[in-house]
Amino acid sequence: MDFSELQAIAARGETFTVExxxxxxxxxxxxELVKNCVCLANGQGxxxxxxxxxxxxxxxxxxxxxxxxxxxxxxxxxxxxxxPPLSTTVVLVRGxxxxxxxxDVPSSEQxxxxxxxxxxxxxxxxxxxxxxVPYMAHEMLGRVIDSRQQDYARLRISGLSWDDLDPLEFxxxxxxxxxxxxxxxxxxxxxxxxxxxxxxxxxxRGDHGDLEPLAGALLLFGKEEAIGKWLPTSxxxxxxxxxxxxxxxxxxxxxxxxxxxSVFGRVQAFNSETEVDxxxxxxxxxxxxxxxxxxxxxxxxxxxxxxxxxxxxxxLGDASFEVTSPGGFPPxxxxxxxxxxxxxxxxxLSEAFKRAGFVERSGRGVKRMFESLLATGRRGxxxxxxxxxxxxxxxxxxxxxxxxxxxxxxxxxxxxxxDLFGLQVLFELKDVGPLDLSQISAVTHQNDYQTRSLxxxxxxxxxxETRGSSRTxxxxxxxxxxxxxxxxxAYVRVHGFxxxxxxxxxxxxxxxxxxxxxxxxxxxxxxxxxxxxRLLRRLASEGKLRIVxxxxxxxxxxxxx
Numbered sequence: 001m002d003f004s005e006l007q008a009i010a011a012r013g014e015t016f017t018v019e020x021x022x023x024x025x026x027x028x029x030x031x032e033l034v035k036n037c038v039c040l041a042n043g044q045g046x047x048x049x050x051x052x053x054x055x056x057x058x059x060x061x062x063x064x065x066x067x068x069x070x071x072x073x074x075x076x077x078x079x080x081x082x083x084p085p086l087s088t089t090v091v092l093v094r095g096x097x098x099x100x101x102x103x104d105v106p107s108s109e110q111x112x113x114x115x116x117x118x119x120x121x122x123x124x125x126x127x128x129x130x131x132x133v134p135y136m137a138h139e140m141l142g143r144v145i146d147s148r149q150q151d152y153a154r155l156r157i158s159g160l161s162w163d164d165l166d167p168l169e170f171x172x173x174x175x176x177x178x179x180x181x182x183x184x185x186x187x188x189x190x191x192x193x194x195x196x197x198x199x200x201x202x203x204x205r206g207d208h209g210d211l212e213p214l215a216g217a218l219l220l221f222g223k224e225e226a227i228g229k230w231l232p233t234s235x236x237x238x239x240x241x242x243x244x245x246x247x248x249x250x251x252x253x254x255x256x257x258x259x260x261x262s263v264f265g266r267v268q269a270f271n272s273e274t275e276v277d278x279x280x281x282x283x284x285x286x287x288x289x290x291x292x293x294x295x296x297x298x299x300x301x302x303x304x305x306x307x308x309x310x311x312x313x314x315x316l317g318d319a320s321f322e323v324t325s326p327g328g329f330p331p332x333x334x335x336x337x338x339x340x341x342x343x344x345x346x347x348x349l350s351e352a353f354k355r356a357g358f359v360e361r362s363g364r365g366v367k368r369m370f371e372s373l374l375a376t377g378r379r380g381x382x383x384x385x386x387x388x389x390x391x392x393x394x395x396x397x398x399x400x401x402x403x404x405x406x407x408x409x410x411x412x413x414x415x416x417x418x419d420l421f422g423l424q425v426l427f428e429l430k431d432v433g434p435l436d437l438s439q440i441s442a443v444t445h446q447n448d449y450q451t452r453s454l455x456x457x458x459x460x461x462x463x464x465e466t467r468g469s470s471r472t473x474x475x476x477x478x479x480x481x482x483x484x485x486x487x488x489x490a491y492v493r494v495h496g497f498x499x500x501x502x503x504x505x506x507x508x509x510x511x512x513x514x515x516x517x518x519x520x521x522x523x524x525x526x527x528x529x530x531x532x533x534r535l536l537r538r539l540a541s542e543g544k545l546r547i548v549x550x551x552x553x554x555x556x557x558x559x560x561x
Contacts, residue, residue: 019040044122156215176358295369313325366381507539
């Protein structure tokens with residue numbers, strides 16, 4: 001870092017990852033320096049800079065070791081006074097006859113404390129400014145679990161015994177696996193309760209060699225009173241609304257598979273279907289596809305943070321099915337990659353649900369949700385209510401585009417099943433209208449290179465057409481798709497009047513400016529220069545325009561008509 005970079009950082013002020021410390025009245029104590037490094041490490045990491053005031057004024061730091069500050073000694077100080085040892089990078093920056101100590105602190109996957117047993121973390125005040133606050137035990141456990149150093153289902157619970165587990169829940173697990181057929185795990189059907197727990201990794205040998213159940217066993221097979229006693233954070237609130245009136249309001253502290261099965265059955269009871277005629281057979285289109293119910297509920301139960309107090313909330317209303325679970329996305333999962341990246345917060349719970357046949361064994365659950373909803377003519381799940389503290393998913397229940405759903409079904413019957421990208425693009429083009437490359441990339445969460453390649457495949461397949469400039473084309477549904485859906489008029493609205501509109505724009509431009517070139521016509525009509533040239537020549541042949549000059553100097557003026 002040079003002085004100009006430091007000045008720029010000072011001008012921007014303190015942030016969640018940048019901390020300033022003044023040394024006008026004396027050097028920052030070693031204890032305070034180490035504590036501030038610990039605070040940053042327990043957050044996202046960042047820079048601790050000595051010699052800058054809170055308001056960004058540059059005041060300079062003081063020598064830490066006699067007449068000089070030795071960066072290596074500062075690094076050693078931090079490493080020696082933290083547990084586990086924290087490795088930092090320290091540099092000195094000089095400018096305007098002042099010296100500054102810049103300590104680059106990495107984010108730690110596991111909680112870091114001082115040798116004096118002090119644990120603090122970075123947090124944000126109500127006004128948005130950063131601060132250091134005490135690091136609570138349950139927050140540290142959540143960090144360890146999120147970093148995959150510990151699966152919550154593998155935690156030991158002192159005092160937990162096999163008497164706290166319900167044999168009927170083990171039988172539920174066997175029944176679900178049996179009913180799931182090839183999607184379940186037949187190997188568990190003949191296992192004892194103890195062997196099932198061992199196979200799932202939720203039982204282990206204790207200090208005396210006895211087989212002991214772990215937290216995952218309680219979550220999956222526990223008795224209700226034991227769950228309430230040992231795992232009070234395992235709570236689910238189920239609500240059904242009719243308009244604004246609350247019809248069902250229940251709170252459960254039950255085993256996870258029991259909850260998942262109950263929610264699935266109750267939501268299915270409110271699920272309605274619309275039938276469309278495909279000729280030789282009829283297609284039933286549900287408001288909520290079964291795969292969507294299963295995956296949404298299972299994801300909330302598997303991926304929630306059980307170190308955070310608060311229930312998983314499942315709400316069914318007239319317009320939407322909404323599920324909220326504490327803890328935010330697991331590390332590495334974002335809104336942009338939620339259906340491309342699979343990182344369960346608890347791999348053991350995820351595996352148990354797969355072996356019970358309740359969710360996809362392939363790990364494509366979220367993709368399957370999107371595909372199932374789009375195939376019914378509805379938008380995919382909406383995760384925009386998600387934050388660092390919770391995951392919120394909304395499934396729309398409004399009537400879907402039956403015209404599109406019927407066409408999707410006919411394509412699949414003909415052996416031309418569309419993948420997720422194709423479903424997303426065709427749904428958006430039908431619902432919104434023509435889109436350009438960047439707009440489609442944003443919808444499908446692909447980069448422009450991937451989107452361009454996948455769109456070329458849709459164009460080649462006859463599903464999509466382009467219009468406008470070859471450099472910046474817009475994409476719209478092909479005429480064959482509109483005709484197959486009985487919406488030829490929609491195609492005309494999107495594409496049919498374009499030549500006439502372009503002609504009118506060109507004539508208006510010539511009237512206003514006296515002349516037009518091929519390049520100006522292409523920019524005006526947002527079309528390829530070759531298409532613009534053909535249109536100008538046609539207007540000239542009709543006498544509406546007249547060409548003046550040749551080659552690069554050629555332009556068009558008003559004709560004799």
